Amino acid sequence: MGRPTLARMHYLERTQWLPREDLNRRQMASLSRLLWHAHDNVPYYRRTFSDAGVAPSDIRCPDDIRRLPLLTRAEVRESLAERKSTAPPFATIQKTTSGSTGTPITIAYDEESEHWRQGVKWRGYGWAHFRPGDRVMHYWGPPQMRPPFPKWAKIQVDRMMRRERYVDCVAQDEANLARTVETIRRFKPTVIIAYSQAGGNLARYVNATQSRDWDTIPVICTAEQLYPHDRVEIENAFGPSVYDSYGGRETMLLAMECDAHDGLHISVENILLEVLVTEADGRKRPAQPGETGEVVVTDLHNFGAPLIRYANGDLAKVMPDEQCKCGRVLPRLKSVEGRKADTLIDGFGGQVHGMLFPVLMLPLARAVRQYQAVQHKDRSITLRIVPSPNFDDGSRRFIMESLRRTVRGVPIALHLVDEIPASASGKRRPVIVET
Ligand SMILES: [Zn+2]
Structure with missing residues (x-):
């Protein structure tokens, strides 16, 4: 482990025991720094602030951030170049994620953000x-x-x-x-x-x-x-000793279960995590404890290519704002939903884990806009792909060869389509096994 990561980890070991007000103050300070940087140096966010009629100084508490619009996965996809900072620190690290919703995206961040990510990860894993x-x-x-x-x-x-x-x-x-x-x-x-x-x-x-x-x-x-x-x-x-964790390639560890095994502590030093419920009139409000809402993440230390109010497609429940039995005041999520991958069956009756598809799509983020795999009752598989202009014969060959090796003995059809409709819940399931 590098020295900067170690330094972050030691910092985080201390902050997890701080009083809530102190944690909140530090989180707000990080948020302000990020918003000013994004406003001053990131073309995408300069426009976002201007369109919303908001200045960074208008955002005085974390709740005020709701004056800025959400960033959808599709927008993350399309906006990467414009979301990169034109002043240091620059985004030197790039990663692809296929996520749980079938929309692969590429995200970028700077080295400092990487140290925070690693620090948060090691602190959380330390709880286990x-x-x-x-x-x-x-x-x-x-x-x-x-x-x-x-x-x-x-x-x-x-x-x-x-x-x-x-x-x-x-x-x-x-x-x-x-x-x-x-x-x-x-x-x-x-x-x-x-x-x-x-x-x-x-x-x-x-x-x-x-x-x-x-x-x-x-x-x-x-x-x-x-x-x-x-x-x-x-x-x-x-x-x-079973510990649930909630992470993603976009921002690493968002929340992690502690020894008390009662919910997942949110890494508030590195992210601002909102859980939002949509009212009948379309307006969004913070979820009450026990209500399921959509997860919205602001990556506090990523100045290289900021992610502000990113709706990552996951659903979660928050817990009442009480101190955990472990003594940490870090707020908690009760559970995270919507990350289920179905299990497929190959031609010989063996189980094949549905995470196969998100992993398969990782190297294809530039070629695949969206995908959905369906295994039918006769075990044959239909893979629908909404291609990007970069999708070519090589992409097709890579997919088919990988699938034939992994899900052996079943017919596989690949269709390029213009659109994959969402289900009634609004969620796009990347892997469906018909039973
Ligand atoms: Zn705890």
Whole structure:
């Protein structure tokens, strides 16, 4: 871990215990700095402020930020060049996310923002007793979508140095599940980080086959909604230390469960997180505790290509504003919804995790505007893609070859379309399994 990340982590270790007023004051100071910077140096936001008839000085408390418009995923897609700062710090890091809604986007940020992201991540993982240098098993995306050889080899070495093991969680047939159990026995991870529902499936296998011969291994669940039934299975398979986390490639760790296992603490030092409910007249207001609302994120330390009021497509519930049993005053989310990926079945009856598609679309963010995969009752798959001008034969070949390798033995059809309609709830599901 680099020194700047370590410094942020130590700062965050302290701020999590501060009184709420002190935290709020610091958050508002960060927000003001960001808004002034965006107004002065970012063409997109200069126009946004002007169109809204608002100056940064008009925003005196976090609630005032509602005077600025929301930034949709489609707008994030289209506006990247214009959202880059024309003054330092510049956006030197670029990342693609396929998200939970089937609209791949590219986001950019500066190095300082990266240090904050890493600091927030390590503080949160620390709540799950995971320290840098511990042996960690990632139960994650498929290997064939990893970078090509030279870079991949380097990453492989780095990972061994960092004592990380990556296990593909997409193929979940019996042979693969048995292999994963063997990996756990041999590698003896200190902690497991798993896609929530894939972790649930693995745990079900461990319990059904009575394979557990290890003590408690903390499991950090990520990328998908953690369902109560999956949590119970994971607790049985790996012990009671199950930690839900809420993150995304856009802003890293947004919220994380602590030892009290009662909601997820929001990383308020790095983000301003709103949960909004839309009234009948179309106006939006903050959700009351227990109400489900849409998540809106402002990335407080990303000056390189600011994300202000980004509606990321997730839904969440907030908790009453009370101190957690752990003693931290960081506000909490009760749960996060809308990150479910269905499980597909291949031609041989093996399970294939639905996160396959978001992972597959990662390298194609410039070529694919939106996608939706449907597995029909006869197991055949229809993949609909709204292409960008960059979509070409190579993109098509990459998709088809990857799918044929991963979802073996089923017919796959790829259709280019102009539009993928949203469901009645307004949410676009990227993967649908018809039953
Ligand atoms: Zn807590």
